[in-house]
Amino acid sequence: MVSVDNPEYWEHRYKEGSTRWDLKQASPPLVSLLNLPSTPPVGRVAVLGCGRGYDALLFAAHGFEVIGFDFAHSPITDATALAQATGSSAKFLQRDIFGLPVEFPNYFDYVVEHTCFCAIDPDKRSAYVQTVYSILKPRGELIGLFFTHQRPGGPPFGVTVSQIQQYFETNFEILSLLSVTNSVPERLGEEHLGRFRSKTVGA
Numbered sequence: 550m551v552s553v554d555n556p557e558y559w560e561h562r563y564k565e566g567s568t569r570w571d572l573k574q575a576s577p578p579l580v581s582l583l584n585l586p587s588t589p590p591v592g593r594v595a596v597l598g599c600g601r602g603y604d605a606l607l608f609a610a611h612g613f614e615v616i617g618f619d620f621a622h623s624p625i626t627d628a629t630a631l632a633q634a635t636g637s638s639a640k641f642l643q644r645d646i647f648g649l650p651v652e653f654p655n656y657f658d659y660v661v662e663h664t665c666f667c668a669i670d671p672d673k674r675s676a677y678v679q680t681v682y683s684i685l686k687p688r689g690e691l692i693g694l695f696f697t698h699q700r701p702g703g704p705p706f707g708v709t710v711s712q713i714q715q716y717f718e719t720n721f722e723i724l725s726l727l728s729v730t731n732s733v734p735e736r737l738g739e740e741h742l743g744r745f746r747s748k749t750v751g752a
C-alpha cells in the first residue's frame with residue numbers, strides 16, 4: 550500500500566472522491582478567529598497541506614498575503630481555479646511541506662495548520678515542528694487547529710493536548726491551546742485551536 554508520505558496516496562483519494570476531510574468551506578473556528586477583536590494583524594501566511602484551499606481563501610479575504618502548499622496535484626489545481634473564479638489573491642504551490650525551509654527560510658508571519666498535522670506519519674511530527682519553525686520569521690505565529698481525537702490509526706492520526714505541547718514547546722511559546730465549540734458536527738469536541746509564537750534563539 551502507498552504510504553501517507555507519498556503524494557500518490559493523497560492524489561488517489563482526491564481522484565476517487567474519498568475526501569471526508571473536505572469541508573467545502575473554511576473551517577468555522579478559523580472563521581471565528583478572524584472575526585474576533587483580537588484577530589491577528591495581517592501578514593504573510595503559509596497554509597500547509599491546504600487541500601482545495603478554502604482556509605487560504607479565507608485568510609486572503611481578510612487581507613493576508615497567502616500561499617497554500619500541498620504536494621498532491623489535484624487539490625492545487627482545484628484551489629488555483631477556485632482562487633481565480635472568486636478573484637482571490639491567494640496563491641497555491643505544489644510542494645512537499647518538508648522541503649519548504651530551503652525555499653522559504655524565515656519568510657512567513659504565520660503558518661496555518663488545519664488537518665495537515667493529522668495527515669502526516671506521526672514519526673514525522675518533530676520534522677513538522679522544525680519545518681514550521683524554519684519557515685516562520687522570528688516571533689512568527691503558528692495558528693493551528695489540531696484534530697485531537699483519540700481513535701487508533703489514521704489518517705487522520707489523533708493527538709492529545711499534552712502531546713501537542715510536548716512537540717512544540719521547545720521552539721514555540723504556547724500563547725493559547727483551547728478546545729473550540731464551533732467545529733463541524735463530525736469533529737465536535739475533538740478540535741483544539743493553538744496560537745504558538747516562534748521563540749527567538751536563546752529566548
Ligand SMILES: C[S@@+](CC[C@H](N)C(=O)[O-])C[C@H]1O[C@@H](n2cnc3c(N)ncnc32)[C@H](O)[C@@H]1O
Pocket residue numbers: 553556559560570571572597598599600601602618619620621624644645646647663664665668669
Ligand atoms: C486531510 S487532507 C486536508 C486538506 C485541507 N487542509 C482541508 O482541510 O481540506 C491533508 C492534505 O495534506 C496534504 N499533505 C500531506 N502530506 C503532505 C506533505 N508532506 N506536503 C504537502 N502536502 C501534504 C495532502 O495531499 C492533503 O491534501
